Amino acid sequence: MNKKAFIFDLDGVIVDTAKYHFMAWQKIAQELGIEFTPEHNEDLKGVSRVRSLDIILELGKINASQEYKNKWLIQKNEDYLSYLVNMDQSEILPGVLPILQFLKEKNQAIALGSASKNARPILEKTGIIHYFDAIVDGNDVTKAKPDPEVFLEAAKLLNVAPENAIVFEDSIAGIQAANVANMTSVGIGEETILYEAKYIFKNFMYMDTSFIETMIKK
Numbered sequence: 001m002n003k004k005a006f007i008f009d010l011d012g013v014i015v016d017t018a019k020y021h022f023m024a025w026q027k028i029a030q031e032l033g034i035e036f037t038p039e040h041n042e043d044l045k046g047v048s049r050v051r052s053l054d055i056i057l058e059l060g061k062i063n064a065s066q067e068y069k070n071k072w073l074i075q076k077n078e079d080y081l082s083y084l085v086n087m088d089q090s091e092i093l094p095g096v097l098p099i100l101q102f103l104k105e106k107n108q109a110i111a112l113g114s115a116s117k118n119a120r121p122i123l124e125k126t127g128i129i130h131y132f133d134a135i136v137d138g139n140d141v142t143k144a145k146p147d148p149e150v151f152l153e154a155a156k157l158l159n160v161a162p163e164n165a166i167v168f169e170d171s172i173a174g175i176q177a178a179n180v181a182n183m184t185s186v187g188i189g190e191e192t193i194l195y196e197a198k199y200i201f202k203n204f205m206y207m208d209t210s211f212i213e214t215m216i217k218k
């Protein structure tokens with residue numbers, strides 16, 4: 001039995017922050033007169049802040065100077081952070097803590113693989129940073145998902161071969177990144193969106209510890 005690495009995405013997998021990213025982007029889109037729906041938002045999940053803005057501007061066919069782009073990027077992050085001010089353990093998505101606990105009891109290696117530059121403060125605020133043996137976030141990588149860099153780096157830090165890594169992801173880009181890395185992709189969300197994942201669970205409440213046992217033994 002080879003050593004495994006369990007790599008968790010953050011936004012939309014561990015914490016319910018995907019809605020805050022959406023709210024902050026929608027505010028900017030509205031100011032620019034761009035229609036930005038939850039369907040459009042799926043393409044922003046797991047994608048870096050800079051790339052997310054470009055996608056929104058492309059949607060509105062807006063050509064903006066770098067100066068304006070920087071202003072919107074700052075505004076988006078300030079709005080996003082203002083939604084997180086009172087963040088605590090209650091923002092952890094249902095079923096996540098028991099799975100983290102189970103993995104710890106089984107002495108499994110756990111990593112975070114997130115595109116977010118706000119990952120560490122979120123893990124601290126929610127009181128779960130101690131579960132993670134390695135953290136790779138938006139500050140550590142140069143290539144955004146669907147590039148596999150973030151997950152490959154996490155597996156490397158844990159000294160685990162990519163094929164022995166299991167990735168939990170809520171975004172299309174993240175599932176593609178895990179697949180490209182030759183890791184086991186586990187989609188957390190809707191099957192209609194995450195159909196490229198090897199396994200899909202609506203949320204962690206639907207995931208039994210027997211699934212984790214199977215992943216550990218495989």
Ligand code: B16
Nearest residue numbers: 010011045046049114115116117118
């Ligand atoms: P930030 P994840 C991603 O986090 C989000 O899904 C995505 O919507 C966001 O734009 C990106 O982080 C960057 O986040 O602006 O906080 O640096 O899902 O990879 O954990």
Ligand code: MG
Nearest residue numbers: 009011012170
């Ligand atoms: Mg995510």
